[in-house]
Amino acid sequence: MPYNDNDTGCETIGREAPDQASAHGGDQPLTPAQLRSSRRIFIKGVISSGAAISASSYVFRDGVVPGAHAATAAGSVERLITLNINGRDRRVDVLPQETLAHTLRYKLGLTGTKIGCDHGECGACTVISDNIAVYSCTTLSHRMRGRKIVTIEGVEGPDGKLHKVQQAFIDELGPQCGFCTPGQVMSAVALLAGNPKPTIDEARLGMSGNLCRCGAYDHYLNGVMRAAGEA
Amino acid sequence: MAYQLLGKNFVPPDIAAKVTGRAKYSEDFRAEGMLFCKLLTSPMPHARVRNIDASEALKMPGVIAILTPDDVPQFPDPEDLILYKEPYYVGAPILAVAAVDELTAANAIEKIKVDLEPLPFTLDPLDSLYPGGPNARTNGNVANVGLKLQTLKWDAAAFAKAEADTLPLGTPSESWSYGDVEAGFRDAKVVVEESFVTASYAHHSMEPRSAMAYWENGKCFLHGSSQSQSFMVPGMARYVGIKPEELVYIAEFCGGGFGSKGTPYPIMSIPAHMSKKTGRPVMMRITRAEEYTNGYGRGGFQGWVKMGFRADGRMTAVDMYIVGENGPNQGFWDFRNAGEAVSVVYQPLAMRWRGTSVLTNTPPRTAQRGPGENQTASAIEPILDKAARQLGIDRLAIRHINAPDNQGKVGAERTPLTSAYVKEALEKGAKLFNWDERSKRSGQRKGSKVTGVGIGQAFHPSGAHGFDGLVRITPDGKLHIHTGVGNLGTYSYAATSRIAAEALGYDWKNVIIERGDTRRALPWNLGQFGSNTSFTMSRTNFVAAEDAKKKLLDIAAKKLGGAPDDYDLANEKIVSKKDPGKSMSFAEAAQEAISLGGAYSGKEVPDNLNPMTKGAVALIAGTGLIGVAKDMLPFSGMPATFTVGFVEIELDLETAETRILEYVGVTDCGTVIHPQNLHHQVKSGGVMGIGMARFERYVFDPKYGIPLASELYLSKPPSYLDMPLSVQADAVDLPDPQSPMGTRGMGEPPLGASSSSLLCAISDALGGHVFNRTPVVPDMIINFLSKQPQAHRPLQVSTV
The missing domain is CATH 3.30.365.10 (Aldehyde oxidase/xanthine dehydrogenase, molybdopterin binding domain)
Structure with a gap:
């Protein structure tokens, strides 16, 4: 199926809806009118069947599993695209509705990026796209073509030397459980790239898209300021 | 006392993995041919499953298996269950589907027709205690650990007597007292009396409790998310339906628990059951919404307290009543801890505590940080x-x-x-x-x-006592501290390991902490919860180090002559007190322990060790000098x-x-x-x-x-x-x-x-x-x- 990269955004979200696919009956591209109508069907379906809600979020297709390349009941097919990740071009099959977090974790083996909420609330999945911190769980992989993506696996120097943010987080004992830490590192790296000498208030604001349930904010923030001092 | 290691900062050995993304949490593991499973959860707060029709789903290409309540062990009321025939809360798992990928599993879930009979439910303990009020379970509305599931209704008079903003004081399920409470109030210059509410709320650990499992050579390999390590094994084995020694439990990192992952929990066993059924590894990823309803919460209080004070502020008497909101299941004894806490923090001269623990059709509760x-x-x-x-x-x-x-x-x-x-x-x-x-x-x-x-x-x-400590000195001179406590994220597994290193005078550079995986020979330890680690694990690591020290001194006496008392430990050597030239290194002693065998190398172990510790020692017996002991230090x-x-x-x-x-x-x-x-x-x-x-x-x-x-x-x-x-x-x-x-x-x-x-x-x-x-x-x-x-x-x- 030809995939039109300009045809992403809300249309692509519409394609996630399983009901729409059966209503539409295959893997042909949908017209905007069909998409609008099928989204309504999907929403109605969710309202009438509470049980469906539990399964309708947080799903992905694992490209390494045999049979995964076939068209699915949902009518979605994978398409081979090139993503530039940590300085390397990576060829990878992705679904239209696939998020960057899923591509990284389940197609490219880059499990350092964590999924805490899968809808842009917690920041555990933060990566850097062209020097800007983005939530990879709410970023479509198809949208990342032509961008330079850096993940937690790509912030160390080529010699394996820790990035100054990573070293500062160790020195300040930033992480506790560590699950949010890759995202915290990425946000701090992006913050300092744009503002090498932030005030503590700027740093707090710059980091505020990353939740830490352990509450390790003070030590992370000290880490950011320490890294900035060594900039 | 001046210590070499204690009271000094150090870099915990697992922190570099956290800042580089190399730390592997349960969802980061992959296995050949791995299936994915998704849960179908209850859309109703209380219902009975009348019928499950999965025929459409099972016909779908890529769908491998379905797991229903009939496929998994059931447990006595009111324990948490793996899969529910009678779900007691929105989000309770009813069944799971495994497929070649997660999208197919999710699509299959939507093809399953579950016929649910809605049942009465309650969201407020006082509603449930009111005469004729709804019960969270068909067979009761009050329960807790050590409090049998039962129906408790208060007299309407208790409700009528209380002002609208005052907790009715109906029949409690439990009570205790000491001293003369009434006299305490009589002697008081000021008496305050208040009713209060503290909210229930979710743990919301950052890592949803995903799990992955597979079977190999008759053993179940389970990658789980837990604060604790060894303490998880018996309970998880029970959920999987196997003996503890048949479970290999891997939990090197835990993305936050705060009590909700301190003890075994049933949904972690779902991929193990599914893997057994399908013969393939199974990954179960948990969503944020599923984590909210199955990741536990802190119990709430509807409480009342009366406190008397002397003119100088000394608390003469306390009378306290707590209605604990306990979720639908066994929950946790927050309501009891309230009375204990008041008795400790204010040391009242007299006190009475009364309480009950009421079930509601809300997410299951467990301990949350200071429950x-x-x-x-x-x-x-x-x-x-x-x-x-x-x-x-x-x-x-x-x-x-x-x-x-x-x-x-x-x-x-x-x-x-x-x-x-x-x-x-x-x-x-x-x-x-x-x-x-x-x-x-x-x-x-x-x-x-x-x-x-x-x-x-x-x-x-x-703190607690009575657990086992295990250390090993290998012929390269390294000290291996085998810790089964777990890795909650507080680094206390490492900090308490320094007790053993301190006791043996080890350079921290020469210490290796063995943890996070049953195969690393982990002793029976308490879990990482209840602010206990720095007390409990200090004791176990200390007694293990003391056992190693005794064996080091014995070996020196055997090899170099004299009595064990003639020697001391210094700089990772056993040195004669009289003749400092006469010494042997820990490395040499470890080699000698292997030659001597018996208790020295772990071929024999004390009888009073837990079977898990004996199994752990068996894994490493003959590889070095083994220090192992049960904590029998005085405790009162x-x-x-x-x-x-x-x-x-x-x-x-x-x-x-x-x-x-x-x-x-x-x-x-x-x-x-x-x-x-x-x-x-x-x-x-x-x-x-x-x-x-x-x-x-x-x-x-x-x-x-x-x-x-x-x-x-x-x-x-x-x-x-x-x-x-x-x-x-x-x-x-x-x-x-x-x-x-x-x-x-x-x-x-x-x-x-x-x-x-x-x-x-x-x-x-x-x-x-x-x-x-x-x-x-x-x-x-x-x-x-x-x-x-x-x-x-x-x-x-x-x-x-």
Whole structure:
């Protein structure tokens, strides 16, 4: 199926809806009118069947599993695209509705990026796209073509030397459980790239898209300021 | 005493993996041919499954298997279940589907027709206690650990007698008392009496509790997310339906638990069952919404307390009643801990506690960081301030006069505390915070902003005994510390390992910590919960090191002549006291232990070890000198840990926005092992306390019982923007006599100290008004200031 990269955004979200696919009956591209109508069907379906809600979020297709390349009941097919990740071009099959977090974790083996909420609330999945911190769980992989993506696996120097943010987080004992830490590192790296000498208030604001349930904010923030001092 | 390692900062061995993304959590593992499973969960708060029709789903290409309640073990009421035939809460798992990928599994779930019969449900314990009120379970409405599932209804008269804003005092399920409570009230100059509500709220660990499992050579390999390691094994084996020795449990990293992953939990076994059924590895990823309903929550309170005080502030008597909101299942004994906490923190001369634990059709509860103790701190400390104001005494003074010291006692049995330095903590905190000066700012106005200051105190028991320690010295001279405690994220697994290194005089560079995987030979240890690790694990690691030391001295005497007493340990050598030239290295002794065999190399072990420890020693027997022992060190009374918090806030009277200008937390936790991390715990626990005081609570649709605060932005755990602008932490640093090097745990009270001090400061800023409720959300403050009624009914739970 030809995939039109300009045809992403809300249309692509519409394609996630399983009901729409059966209503539409295959893997042909949908017209905007069909998409609008099928989204309504999907929403109605969710309202009438509470049980469906539990399964309708947080799903992905694992490209390494045999049979995964076939068209699915949902009518979605994978398409081979090139993503530039940590300085390397990576060829990878992705679904239209696939998020960057899923591509990284389940197609490219880059499990350092964590999924805490899968809808842009917690920041555990933060990566850097062209020097800007983005939530990879709410970023479509198809949208990342032509961008330079850096993940937690790509912030160390080529010699394996820790990035100054990573070293500062160790020195300040930033992480506790560590699950949010890759995202915290990425946000701090992006913050300092744009503002090498932030005030503590700027740093707090710059980091505020990353939740830490352990509450390790003070030590992370000290880490950011320490890294900035060594900039 | 001067230590080589204790009291000094170090870099924990697992931190580099955390900052580089190399740390592998359960969802980061992959296996050849791995399937994915998805859950079908209950859309209703209470229902009975009449029929499951999965025929359409099973016909779908890529769908491999379905797992229903009939395929998994069931457990006695009211335990948490793996899959529910009668779901008791929205989100309860009913079945699971495995497919070649997750999308197919999710699509298959939507093809399954589940016929549910809706049943009566309840969201409020008082509704359930009212005559004729709904029960959360068909066979009862009251239960807890050690409290049999039963039906309890109060007399309508108890409800009629109470004012609308007062907790009815119906028949309790449990009670205790000591001293003459009535005489205490008679002797009191001031008596305060208040009812209060503390909200239930989700743990919301950052890592959803995903799990992966496969079977190999008759063993189940389970990658789980848990605070604890060895302590998980027997219970998880029971959920999987196998013997403990048939489970290989891998949990090197845990993305946050706060009590919700401290003990075995049933849904982790679903991929193991599915893997057994399909013959392939199975990954079960848990969504944020599923984590909300199956990741547990803190139990709430509807409470009442009456407290009497002498003119000098000494607490003469307490009468307390707690209705615990326990979720639909066995839950946790927060309601009991409330009484215990009051008896410890204020040492009242007489006290009575009554309580019950009521079931509701809301997410299952378990311990959350200071379960019961921290709700109690948040409820009681502001009332203590009210009494201080009525008595006309300083809020620091009323805490100081009641604070426990080394003569402190607990509960009805009057169990002694092992040690307590709360007065010292208060003095240290007051000095750091400059209470004398800052408290004068109370009520000062600056435009629309008013200053409030507050002090809070919280407690938790902090240790246990009777577990096993295991160390090994290999012929390369390295010390391997085998720790089965787990990795909650506090680094205490590493800090307490330093006890063994300290006892043997080891250079930390030559120490390897073995952990996180059954195959690394892990002894039977308590889990990482209940602020216990720094006490319990210090004892086990110490006795293991002592056993190794004895064997080192024996070997030197055998090889070099003389008696063991003629030798001492120095610089990883066994050296003759008389002739320092006569020595042998630990490395040589380890080689010699292998030659000698027997107990020296772990070929023989003491009988009193736990079978798990014996199994662990068997894995490494003959590879070095084995130090292994059960902790039989003297133990009596209760180790208790405390934190006090001091806070200054600025409250905007127009918007109710609160800025925390300064927070000081001081903890009494015995000898400090790892200062940087101790400060971290005081501060970060303090952040969680801000959530308890200001934001976090369950909310449900009252008509359908649907949870309405499951998203993080609705649940609102604190963010960077909520933290204090300035924060300090410190410790009393006085040793506990029952810990070999004086250490005690401290993870939980920092939350309650922060939460209660913040609530006291809000009260202070509002001229002493006490809301008697957590959280105090901005709307409540605005309503109070504008003399409007609150949006919630008195004693209502799960309010917006």
